[in-house]
Amino acid sequence: MATILAARHGVSRWRDYLELTKPKVVALLVLTAWVGMMLASPGLPDVAVVVFATIGIGLLSGAAAALNHVVDQRIDAQMARTHSRPVAKGRVSSQQAVAFACALAATGFVLLYIGVNPLTAWLTLLSLFGYAVVYTMFLKRATPQNIVIGGLAGAMPPLLGWTAVTGEIHGYALLLVMIIFAWTPPHFWALAIHRRDDYAKVNMPMLPVTHGIEYTKSAILLYTVLLCLVCLLPYIVGMTGAVYLLGSTILNFRFLQYAWKLKFNADSKTAMATFKFSIIHLMVLFLVLLVDHYFKVSPFYVS
């Protein structure tokens, strides 16, 4: 009996540590880094670099997420969406979570530094700092523009993927960063509208709390228009081809439809539906970038 209980306890602890890393968010971050790696090379990049970069970027992102759980434990404990998180509930102590984050970060940094290159290692560490310290400790509590500025950390992975393969910062990679940068405000504000009361309760200056729901809906619509324009840039500069133009246009049109409905014809489910669609949008957009890239280098492509 004691052995069964101990085994169950082990499984639940393992799950708690996994939850600390925000695995679904990290999965999408790593996908965008992967696309950066693939687009940076005409053929397939070196497999060892891809493996080390994937693990390293994943570990440092997971470490950043775990630190966010420690810093935010008090507000997490008071919000309906986050009250049962491992640190907020006390299932994992702050010390354990910080030790876990440090172990992940150190392993990730060494893997990137030795197995990939120092530039990627330092840029990824800078992203961790941007999210766990600049965004979580300061911006989040200071200004409703928190996610506009803090979003830069989460937008970095395609650049990290690019530098992993080439060792250089390239303008094309910065265009991919700009796409995620413009995508983040509609992504987060849609959720923040749905969870407005939660954020108000813990005094977080999120846009729907400080400026109201209508203002936030207008901001979402405007940022979605900006996102559509930014998404055209890779095609305009010749980085991508027709497959990307078609795919991104369909996705952006759909995103605009959600943002328009949210502003002018919303029901109680529209904000959450917009948030969920934002995740599908970014995931499919980056897969389309990949398909476009391999189509362009395939023998079927006629320029």
Ligand code: HEM
């Ligand atoms: C500062 C920038 C960002 C903010 C403030 C933000 C905020 C959030 C919040 C509050 C959630 C809900 C989490 C939950 O319910 O536990 C969420 C979910 C999510 N975010 Fe973001 N996000 C940001 C950037 C990103 C980026 C850059 C990506 C990926 C490239 C991303 C991907 C996701 C995914 C996949 C989910 C769903 C997670 C799940 O279902 O468990 N986010 N985001």
Ligand SMILES: CC(C)=CCC/C(C)=C/CC/C(C)=C/COP(=O)(O)OP(=O)(O)O
């Ligand atoms: C190394 C690297 C690329 C770092 C980026 C790390 C990272 C995990 C970015 C994701 C952004 C995110 C989930 C923000 C939500 O934080 P929140 O505190 O506003 O949301 P919460 O209330 O759900 O915790």
